[in-house]
Amino acid sequence: MPRNIEIKARIAGVDDLIPRAAAIADKGPVAIAQDDTFFRCESGRFKLRTLSPSAGQLIFYRRPDQQGPKESYYHITPTNEPDKLRETLTLACGQIGRVRKQRTLFLVGRTRIHLDRVEGLGHFLELEVVLEDDEPLEVGMQEAHDIMARLGIEHSRLIEGAYLDLLLQRQP
Secondary structure: OOEEEEEEEEOOOHHHHHHHHHHHOOEEEEEEEEEEEEEOOOOOEEEEEEEEOOEEEEEEEEOOOOOOOEEEEEEEEEEOOHHHHHHHHHHHHOEEEEEEEEEEEEEEOOEEEEEEEEOOOEEEEEEEEEOOOOOOHHHHHHHHHHHHHHHOOOHHHEOOOOHHHHHHHHOO
């Protein structure tokens, strides 16, 4: 199963980081609207990401909920009927929440920099360092730390969990 090293941090604003990300990026910026619907899953997290009415991705992933760089295993299956698939999965598994965001994507080598405006939560940075099959975690973790430093992200800004967790914590 593919894996990456991931970090997530709260930031003051996406617009503040765009020039810094652009200065170190090989590619980008790319603007992406994402609508993620999460479903019940005992063995990890399971979501349908809708990118457009005719493009989506069914994503299963498993990672620890901890601050700082963490290893994430994931599997992605594309779909050209995300709305119908959402209905089916809702009936079969039950929805647990939905996260809508506007993402600005930059690529630095094999690392994806996501600058996210998350509806109801605010602004965040997410880094994903894609690992080779047998590559040691420490290599990817060091790469994540290096990019964090280049972007001026302090360790105290790192958060645990997923956007869904933060949204669910806000509900009464």
